[in-house]
Amino acid sequence: xxxxxxxxxxxxxxxxxxxxxxxxxxxxxxxxxxxxxxxxxxxxxxxxxxxxxxxxxxxxxxxxxxxxxxxxxxxxxxxxxxxxxxxxxxxxxxxxxxxxxxxxxxxxxxxxxxxxxxxxxxxxxxxxxxxxxxxxxxxxxxxxxxxxxxxxxxxxxxxxxxxxxxxxxxxxxxxxxxxxxxxxxxxxxxxxxxxxxxxxxxxxxxxxxxxxxxxxxxxxxxxxxxxxxxxxxxxxxxxxxxxxxxxxxxxxxxxxxxxxxxxxxxxxxxxxxxxxxxxxxxxxxxxxxxxxxxxxxxxxxxxxxxxxxxxxxxxxxxxxxxxxxxxxxxx
Amino acid sequence: xxxxxxxxxxxxxxxxxxxxxxxxxxxxxxxxxxxxxxxxxxxxxxxxxxxxxxxxxxxxxxxxxxxxxxxxxxxxxxxxxxxxxxxxxxxxxxxxxxxxxxxxxxxxxxxxxxxxxxxxxxxxxxxxxxxxxxxxxxxxxxxxxxxxxxxxxxxxxxxxxxxxxxxxxxxxxxxxxxxxxxxxxxxxxxxxxxxxxxxxxxxxxxxxxxxxxxxxxxxxxxxxxxxxxxxxxxxxxxxxxxxxxxxxxxxxxxxxxxxxxxxxxxxxxxxxxxxxxxxxxxxxxxxxxxxxxxxxxxxxxxxxxxxxxxxxxxxxxxxxxxxxxxxxxxxxxxxxxxxxxxxxxxxxxxxxxxxxxxxxxxxxxxxxxxxxxxxxxxxxxxxxxxxxxxxxxxxxxxxxxxxxxxxxxxxxxxxxxxxxxxxxxxxxxxxxxxxxxxxxxxxxxxxxxxxxxxxxxxxxxxxxxxxxxxxxxxxxxxxxxxxxxxxxxxxxxxxxxxxxxx
Numbered sequence: 001x002x003x004x005x006x007x008x009x010x011x012x013x014x015x016x017x018x019x020x021x022x023x024x025x026x027x028x029x030x031x032x033x034x035x036x037x038x039x040x041x042x043x044x045x046x047x048x049x050x051x052x053x054x055x056x057x058x059x060x061x062x063x064x065x066x067x068x069x070x071x072x073x074x075x076x077x078x079x080x081x082x083x084x085x086x087x088x089x090x091x092x093x094x095x096x097x098x099x100x101x102x103x104x105x106x107x108x109x110x111x112x113x114x115x116x117x118x119x120x121x122x123x124x125x126x127x128x129x130x131x132x133x134x135x136x137x138x139x140x141x142x143x144x145x146x147x148x149x150x151x152x153x154x155x156x157x158x159x160x161x162x163x164x165x166x167x168x169x170x171x172x173x174x175x176x177x178x179x180x181x182x183x184x185x186x187x188x189x190x191x192x193x194x195x196x197x198x199x200x201x202x203x204x205x206x207x208x209x210x211x212x213x214x215x216x217x218x219x220x221x222x223x224x225x226x227x228x229x230x231x232x233x234x235x236x237x238x239x240x241x242x243x244x245x246x247x248x249x250x251x252x253x254x255x256x257x258x259x260x261x262x263x264x265x266x267x268x269x270x271x272x273x274x275x276x277x278x279x280x281x282x283x284x285x286x287x288x289x290x291x292x293x294x295x296x297x298x299x300x301x302x303x304x305x306x307x308x309x310x311x312x313x314x315x316x317x318x319x320x321x322x323x324x325x326x327x328x329x330x331x
Numbered sequence: 332x333x334x335x336x337x338x339x340x341x342x343x344x345x346x347x348x349x350x351x352x353x354x355x356x357x358x359x360x361x362x363x364x365x366x367x368x369x370x371x372x373x374x375x376x377x378x379x380x381x382x383x384x385x386x387x388x389x390x391x392x393x394x395x396x397x398x399x400x401x402x403x404x405x406x407x408x409x410x411x412x413x414x415x416x417x418x419x420x421x422x423x424x425x426x427x428x429x430x431x432x433x434x435x436x437x438x439x440x441x442x443x444x445x446x447x448x449x450x451x452x453x454x455x456x457x458x459x460x461x462x463x464x465x466x467x468x469x470x471x472x473x474x475x476x477x478x479x480x481x482x483x484x485x486x487x488x489x490x491x492x493x494x495x496x497x498x499x500x501x502x503x504x505x506x507x508x509x510x511x512x513x514x515x516x517x518x519x520x521x522x523x524x525x526x527x528x529x530x531x532x533x534x535x536x537x538x539x540x541x542x543x544x545x546x547x548x549x550x551x552x553x554x555x556x557x558x559x560x561x562x563x564x565x566x567x568x569x570x571x572x573x574x575x576x577x578x579x580x581x582x583x584x585x586x587x588x589x590x591x592x593x594x595x596x597x598x599x600x601x602x603x604x605x606x607x608x609x610x611x612x613x614x615x616x617x618x619x620x621x622x623x624x625x626x627x628x629x630x631x632x633x634x635x636x637x638x639x640x641x642x643x644x645x646x647x648x649x650x651x652x653x654x655x656x657x658x659x660x661x662x663x664x665x666x667x668x669x670x671x672x673x674x675x676x677x678x679x680x681x682x683x684x685x686x687x688x689x690x691x692x693x694x695x696x697x698x699x700x701x702x703x704x705x706x707x708x709x710x711x712x713x714x715x716x717x718x719x720x721x722x723x724x725x726x727x728x729x730x731x732x733x734x735x736x737x738x739x740x741x742x743x744x745x746x747x748x749x750x751x752x753x754x755x756x757x758x759x760x761x762x763x764x765x766x767x768x769x770x771x772x773x774x775x776x777x778x779x780x781x782x783x784x785x786x787x788x789x790x791x792x793x794x795x796x797x798x799x800x801x802x803x804x805x806x807x808x809x810x811x812x813x814x815x816x817x818x819x820x821x822x823x824x825x826x827x828x829x830x831x832x833x
Contacts, residue, residue: 013467020469195442197435204432207421214383214419215432216404275423 023268023320024280030266030316031283034290041297050175056293057179058169062087062241064285066256067263068186069120069233071281072226074264077206077273078134080227082123083234083260085145086116087253090238092149095158095248105164113235119145120231124224142257149250158248168243182240183282190278202226206273262309263288266316287312332395334359334524335380335411335493340389341548342375349375351548352389357541359492362515362525364535364556367545367568368788368821373528374416376545377497380526381413382406393493412491416498418482422471427452429470430485455488460510475502480510487514494518496527500534501620512538530618532561532825544568565825569788569817577793578769581776583610588645589780590630590663590749595639598625601804602639607749607780612771614795614815615784618824622804623784627753630782631665632656643749657688657745664742666735668754674738677727681719682708684726685741711740716766732767739770750774751782756790768794792817800824 018025038056042048066083073080090112098108119141126137170178193199201222204212213219238253245252266284269276291312292305300308333356342350350372357363365373378384380391382400391398393409400406406413420429427449428435436447452466461484470478479502486494496515500508515525515538529535535542536556543553544567551567590607599622607613615623628634630641632650641648643661650656656663667674675684685708686693693704708722715736719729726737735755742750752771756764771794775781785791791798798815799806800823808823 016468192442195445197433197441197443200428200432200435200443203424204421207423208419211419211421214403214415215421216407217433274421 021268022323024277026316026320026323027267027280027283027287031287034287034294038290038293041294050171054171054177054179056289057177057183058244060286060289061179061182062237062244063256063259063263063288064183064282065186065233065240066237066260067267067281067285068190068278069230069237070260070264071267071269071276071278072202072229073134074269074271075202075206075273075276076223076226077209078127078223078226079138079261079271080123080230081135081138081257082119082141082145083230084253084255084257085142085149086119086231086234087238087241087256088149088250089145089152090116090235091242091252092153092248092250094160094239094242096153098161098164100161100163102163105161109239112239113232116235116238117228117232120228120234121224123231124227127227128220128223146254153248153250156247156249160242160246160248165243165246168240186282187279198222198225203274206275208274259288262313266313268320333357334394335526336392337376337380338390338392340376340379340386340391342379342384342386348548350386353545353549355543355550357524357526359524360519360522361540362519362527362538364539364542365526365528365545366535366542366564371545371568372548373545374497377413377495377526377528380406381411381495407489407491410492411495412486412489412493413495414483414486414497414499416501418478420470420478420482423469425467425469426464426481427466429481430455430466430488456484459484459487459514476504476507479503480507483511483514487518491523493524494526496525498528498530500529500531508534530825532564536561565818565821569821578772580612580794580796581610581772583608583796589643591642591645592630593640595626595629595641596637597629597634598622599804600625600629603801603806605799605806607782609780610775610778611797612775612781612783612795614791614798615782615801616791616798616820616824617801619786621801623801624753626801627665627751627782627784630656630751631663633665657747662746662748663751664745664747664749665751666738666742666753666755668757675726675734678725680723681712681717681726681737682722684737685711685744688741688745707744711744715740715770732764735767736770747779749780749782753784754786757786788817788820791815791820802826
């Protein structure tokens with residue numbers, strides 16, 4: 001038929017992959033540069049240790065986990081602002097109720113994850129069935145769950161069982177950060193998830209809802225699933241935050257609402273939906289955390305942390321647009 | 332027993348009857364064409380049969396059984412597959428992912444097998460004679476014609492018993508049309524039912540077993556393809572109607588060129604020359620999608636020019652933005668077809684909508700002179716006979732035709748010399764249509780120059796001093812005065828040879 005195209009060579013295929021995933025590859029590149037800078041600087045100043053590396057991982061994980069959930073929603077073309085409050089609620093519940101026994105840790109972890117999933121499902125139902133805009137629905141639930149978190153834990157305090165902290169934020173065989181193991185598991189999860197029918201549905205809805213429906217994709221179910229997963233991951237992020245900070249604070253999650261979105265955007269996921277990968281969001285989460293560490297090394301006032309995070313975000317966006325334009329493709 | 336039937340089906344959109352008691356039936360092993368003018372109801376019928384629209388009344392039957400087709404999935408279950416005019420491909424997914432969406436090959440854990448997906452997609456395409464596609468390329472990078480082929484391939488590969496094609500060839504070149512016709516013949520020989528719409532008579536005649544002609548939302552007749560020729564078909568499609576409802580055209584004085592366009596290329600427009608004179612109503616005809624829209628938008632500065640020049644009263648101008656088009660030196664105004672998207676602010680009042688572009692002129696020291704504003708708006712409401720409770724009524728509460736008048740009124744307030752009216756009567760009730768016709772001729776008598784596009788052929792035939800018929804981005808045929816008949820317009824649009832009256 002028209003415009004016959006021969007089977008492309010390996011070089012062409014790579015070029016096309018790079019073109020299609022320019023934003024994703026850019027986020028890997030930024031992460032690599034920052035990671036090397038961090039390791040080089042730390043090594044040069046005798047500060048590279050199992051402890052320092054573990055702490056970078058631990059500081060990243062709550063954001064990284066929340067960003068995976070946020071990715072699911074953004075892929076459908078939506079947004080989840082309730083992430084921060086669900087993290088706060090999970091942290092408060094864990095700090096108040098979790099006891100230092102395997103049974104209690106297991107039971108409360110399970111319950112908290114369930115609550116997170118349920119809050120997400122409620123968001124999803126309102127968006128998909130109630131046809132209310134995602135930003136309104138999740139803005140409301142941001143407020144609702146922030147209130148509930150304060151009710152659960154009015155004053156910062158409580159305690160997280162040391163065993164729970166050791167499990168998620170400690171080291172395996174004294175040297176491997178437990179967080180790195182969890183990270184590996186999350187990457188594997190994403191690779192597998194990407195091959196499920198649900199993942200296809202999320203991408204399809206974000207690509208073009210009308211077309212997805214015309215092709216028989218269950219649009220409402222896919223959206224509800226996306227928000228449910230986002231709630232579940234937010235709860236997991238809350239548990240991780242509890243393990244890392246070892247205490248409870250009903251406002252501690254607030255910052256994650258916007259940083260999870262920033263991580264997703266840095267990772268090259270399109271806010272219009274339908275394009276991107278959670279591995280990019282994971283890279284984005286690391287970049288945002290490493291900025292803080294590098295500012296610390298560079299002796300820059302830590303109060304400027306958010307300023308620089310914003311600056312990196314803008315630069316990354318600009319670079320991404322530039323790369324796409326140079327490669328001859330917009331948007 | 333017919334395989335698929337529509338019996339006495341009706342459908343209205345806000346008071347406009349798209350289908351009024353239309354019936355139609357097609358058998359197994361048959362290719363059945365639906366033909367008619369734009370807006371005759373063909374596409375509406377296809378959408379009803381494929382579950383995208385629900386009929387207001389009437390019955391649908393498959394194999395003699397009454398069925399409800401209330402969503403696309405229901406149509407698919409009944410074995411109905413549809414290739415829509417608007418493609419249903421997902422732009423950022425690959426060819427393979429699109430072709431096998433919801434039918435992906437799985438491994439024993441239920442996970443999609445990406446390599447097998449690509450392999451099956453390639454196999455599917457080569458089975459249909461489309462070997463040259465790279466199934467791993469992303470859809471959005473492909474040209475429209477290729478996407479159209481893939482949409483067809485996707486639907487055909489689902490092996491439906493009944494295939495509906497809505498204008499499948501409009502984006503295809505000749506070779507691709509030949510391919511499609513082969514596919515359709517093979518499907519027919521395999522006992523499938525194929526229903527399709529097309530504006531290209533030769534195609535219709537070559538491939539169809541039977542042809543059903545629609546006009547104004549009703550079936551005019553169904554014919555064996557051998558029993559009807561193009562002359563008869565055109566006559567049945569256009570009818571002889573509506574000539575009395577149009578006001579007489581104001582006579583033109585000595586020609587005084589207001590707008591001169593040379594070699595304009597923008598979007599689908601591939602190089603158009605036109606001259607618009609004082610007081611003239613110049614129709615831009617042709618089938619939908621031949622570049623008319625891009626022509627209008629580019630003259631209004633809303634679409635970038637690739638090439639060409641525009642001169643106003645002999646002075647060359649650049650129109651890079653609607654603001655410049657509206658400006659006093661140029662004075663071009665556009666009334667678009669989709670006034671909700673491109674023109675009006677529905678939640679705002681008649682007053683606010685009308686005076687928006689001239690607020691500066693109505694203001695003193697940054698404050699709007701309310702009395703002058705009220706005077707101006709009141710005058711327009713009277714002049715245009717807008718049916719409203721007053722200048723402060725919300726525009727969203729007016730009927731479609733009156734909304735359209737508000738928009739026209741806005742441009743009269745700006746004293747635009749050149750009005751671009753793009754399908755302004757679409758979806759407007761009959762009474763208001765007449766008001767708009769009167770208004771258009773009055774504006775012409777007042778010396779304003781009007782560029783007029785309508786999807787209604789009768790309007791073009793009766794409301795224009797002159798018509799340029801566009802085909803594939805070019806002004807292919809010019810008709811003047813008495814030459815402009817519905818018949819001649821349809822012929823020129825369809826590129827039918829012969830009897831264009833001299």
